[in-house]
Amino acid sequence: MSTSGQPQFRYTQTPSKVLHLRNLPWECIEEELVELCKPFGKIVNTKCNVGANRNQAFVEFADLNQAISMVSYYASSSEPAQVRGKTVYIQYSNRHEIVNNKSPGDVPGNVLLVTIEGVEAGDVSIDVIHLVFSAFGFVHKIATFEKAAGFQALIQFTDAETAASARNALDGRRHVGSCHLRISYSAHTDLNIKFQSHRSRDYTNPYLPVNPTAIEGIMQPTVGPDGKKKEPESNVLLASIENMQYAVTVDVLHTVFSAFGTVQKIAIFEKNGGTQALVQYPDVTTAAVAKESLEGHCIYDGGYCKLHLSYSRHTDLNVKAFSDKSRDYTIPETGYVVPQATRAPSAPTVWTNPRSAQMFPGSDYATAAVQAQVPQGQVPAWDPTGQVSRSTFASVPSTFPGQTFSPTSPAYATAVIPPGSSSIALTGPVSPLQANMRPGDASPPGQPPFYG
């Protein structure tokens, strides 16, 4: 049922709510399209930067008559439609709706997400990136990171126009040096750069400290007495969860790792088809104890959810305060700063900056970073269990009839095991976790009584 055949010409095209605009200036952004078209009706969708030259666009009106009025107007007008002084040619699109308009990277903004293909992270210095992108305007900040897609950088300009000009000039099949750049927009408006380092810069703040992360790139891997590579210690543990037959939630991890001290932040993510988590303690000592105690142990009996722990290179996670995959227990508004009684290390949490940029390896940084923009304390709409809201903790037991745990159960006491104690055998007959949680429960294992 093909309708192929004659190419359609202007005069024979059937009207459509969707207009096709061409000969647009490269810099043309959605706002300019709207300015041009909105006198004729309500615009329900747009798509700009279309075509090989990115100089075409589509505009969809709410009503067919509005599109007709615009085409009619300019058909008889002595002044052509213009964007920034450039004549724009308008005709009915041969489609009747704009599809797939808003892929996230197409929403213009002042921050670009740049993927540099075919290079190792170490091959491109941040200074080169800065140089290249400075050609289009003042570069405020740069954050680089690695993910599966390759080496990426977030580049913050003053405004969307500047960012667009850089994108238009560099995106696509162009090569800068030998690098292949793919550029889209980030949802960020303001990157939060904590340190000047080999992977991030804030050019608006020359006094920003150069910090440990900067040293990481230089630091040689330390070698232990056995000659094996020994990872530097950290207050953040990287946990790989093996044989994950049961859901491992933030709350489950919080319960497990809180046995050794205050857990500040947790982030769960997927890597290489497996599940990993970053768990942040206030200090290295606590992390070390937790690491030694939990390494190789299983969260659930029967070899399920076996933990493998290493030190993360990170010292401060910035996680979305409250999501199904992450939690920041240091944000006061969430009511999560729970001193672990006698166990709480008193180390000052000077590095704890809830608003700092989020970076953790192996995760989808772009996604995570977007999440970081969610206002603190905001409970995401996505909350399948309804359990993670602070206000519901008190009612957790009643929410799960048939679940036998009680918030005042002494079982909690057994969850707090002296650091270094050899009795930490999660797979043992009296696994502290068994008393608290049921494998397969999507619900948190319950919170200590102080929530009630």
Add this chain to the structure above:
DNA sequence: AGCACA
């Protein structure tokens, strides 16, 4: 200057 995209 002539119709997107995943």
